[in-house]
Amino acid sequence: MMGHNQLRHSQGGPWVAATAAELLAGATSREAVDPDDGKSGSSFARVTIDGRGYFLKSLSPAGDWIMRITGDYEHRPLLVWQAGIIHSAPACIDPAIVGMALEGDGEHAVLSILMHDIGDRLVPEGDEPIRLAQHRGFVDHLAALSAAYWGWEDTIGLVPLSHRFRFFAPDNIAAELDVDDVPVPIRVADEGWRVLPERSPRLAEVLAGIHDDPSTLTRALEETPATFLHGDWKMGNLGSHPDGRTILLDWAYPGQGPACYDLAWYMALNRSRLPETKEATIEAFRSALERHGVDTGGWWETQLDLCLLGIMATFAWEKAVGDEAELRWWESRALGAIRWLG
Structure with missing residues (x-):
């Protein structure tokens, strides 16, 4: 049987939840993580929903210095998600995004991005040339x-x-x-x-x-x-x-x-x-x-x-x-x- 988030995502078009709670509905575990490449000030967590692994990124201008120096007070990832640009990328590109939710106002507004947990398929950390x-x-x-x-x-x-x-x-x-x-x-x-x-x-x-x-x-x-x-x-x-x-x-x-x-x-x-x-x-x-x-x-x-x-x-x-x-x-x-x- 298809889980809550898979069902919402399968209906076509980018899913924007009203709240982070809706985005994470059905979650049975949530563990904060600190990715080796996470240098921005955003927060990250591994989440289990309907027995499947997901990765949650949460960011706001107040806490993310990269958002501030790039002038992002409008939550640009959400803008391109809502516009269907990410969703319509060529089939050779997988953005791994399930859905997003924005809560709050001003520089303290928090954007939550729920992704499939594909960490084992990312390029490993290091300085060695890739294949x-x-x-x-x-x-x-x-x-x-x-x-x-x-x-x-x-x-x-x-x-x-x-x-x-x-x-x-x-x-x-x-x-x-x-x-x-x-x-x-x-x-x-x-x-x-x-x-x-x-x-x-x-x-x-x-x-x-x-x-x-x-x-x-x-x-x-x-x-x-x-x-x-x-x-x-x-x-x-x-x-x-x-x-x-x-x-x-x-x-x-x-x-x-x-x-x-x-x-x-x-x-x-x-x-x-x-x-x-x-x-x-x-x-x-x-x-x-x-x-x-x-x-x-x-x-x-x-x-x-x-x-x-x-x-x-x-x-x-x-x-x-x-x-x-x-x-x-x-x-x-x-x-x-x-x-x-x-």
Whole structure:
């Protein structure tokens, strides 16, 4: 017999419960957990409902620093869920979401996201490269998602492209440095921005200009094709089913933007896990877009270069505290993109 939540989810369309209690109706156990990759301040729990395992994530702007620096006071995962965007993703993508519920008002409003417990199929923690086949699957399915929403326009108020470049801008994270327990990524970002002018003066200068006014970069990218961006293709959000489908979690930074931005994010945050060079990954993504019906002629080089610059506005601090070869690769590609800014 089909359980309560399976029945609601099977009726078609995204399920939004009125309360977290409704979302968890029939639960027989609930155990708080602290995922290794959970760095945001959200709370997590494993739940058993009708004898099946689920995973519950609860978050609010008051408790989640990532929501604050990304400017999410509207609960964007709920917006894309309600709009049917997640539910309508290509069959090769499994978001693992059962339903959501939002309770409260303002910055203390709590969004509860109930997911299937697929933890055993996620990419394990670590620094070892993943299998080439799995990596290529991720790249192919990123292209499939991009192609499925090619030309998509944001009409529901998701992450503005210009703000993606300012997620970790010094002035944007300043308030998070004043709390008693500064999150590790914020502390490292602060250190990285301070070190960058010593390690790469020209890159630091260019990125400071983008942080002050991202409009030139934004306008240049808006001249290239747009799609729907998931926004966080890091290994901590990825996994694979035995049938090859990609598990894609944490739709926290969705919005309209260039497909190459999701690619650049994937390469920047997963550098130690990639089983092939960035150049090979880039070519695999372009080939996958073409395979999924996207003509990459006329815009590819411009968009790719500008996205490699844009992702450094977001994450150059991480490269500034890392090894020399990694920093120099990104420095070269980012500075090379300046030619497209006019």
